[in-house]
Amino acid sequence: MPVAGWEDHALGALREAGFRGGMARRRVVALLAHQDCALTALEIDRRLAAVGRASVYRALEQLEELGLVQRVELAGEAAGYERLEPGGEHHHHLVCGRCGKVIPFADPELERAIGSISTGADFDVSAHEVVLRGTCSTCGRGAQRKAA
Numbered sequence: 001m002p003v004a005g006w007e008d009h010a011l012g013a014l015r016e017a018g019f020r021g022g023m024a025r026r027r028v029v030a031l032l033a034h035q036d037c038a039l040t041a042l043e044i045d046r047r048l049a050a051v052g053r054a055s056v057y058r059a060l061e062q063l064e065e066l067g068l069v070q071r072v073e074l075a076g077e078a079a080g081y082e083r084l085e086p087g088g089e090h091h092h093h094l095v096c097g098r099c100g101k102v103i104p105f106a107d108p109e110l111e112r113a114i115g116s117i118s119t120g121a122d123f124d125v126s127a128h129e130v131v132l133r134g135t136c137s138t139c140g141r142g143a144q145r146k147a148a
């Protein structure tokens with residue numbers, strides 16, 4: 001994953017859009033640049049303790065508007081935020097309904113299938129999200145033990 005690439009790309013896009021300085025924005029960008037998957041606004045706020053919640057939310061909104069991060073609806077009430085790679089590389093999510101664990105996955109077959117659906121329906125698909133919901137192995141094992 002081109003981590004440093006996204007960080008430079010994001011800071012450049014912010015400058016171009018007229019956002020100057022902005023310690024909160026820089027710190028949110030630096031944090032998201034090094035994540036493998038989505039973080040909720042609350043988690044971001046917790047990790048950037050000195051920034052302040054309002055600044056974190058504002059920074060996330062601006063990054064989303066500029067198409068630098070995407071909001072993913074994962075575990076119900078709290079949305080997650082993760083970076084949008086300029087080259088379109090991305091992954092999808094498995095979400096455990098019991099513990100809320102989120103497991104990222106990437107699948108070229110799935111991407112090809114979505115491409116051929118787009119072609120077949122003569123529809124220009126500009127974005128897609130795939131969330132598979134269920135039970136992770138840890139929670140599944142707990143349930144089996146209880147049943148036995």
Ligand SMILES: [Zn+2]
Pocket residue numbers: 036037038082091092093104
């Ligand atoms: Zn993710």
Ligand SMILES: [Zn+2]
Pocket residue numbers: 090091092110111128
């Ligand atoms: Zn995809």
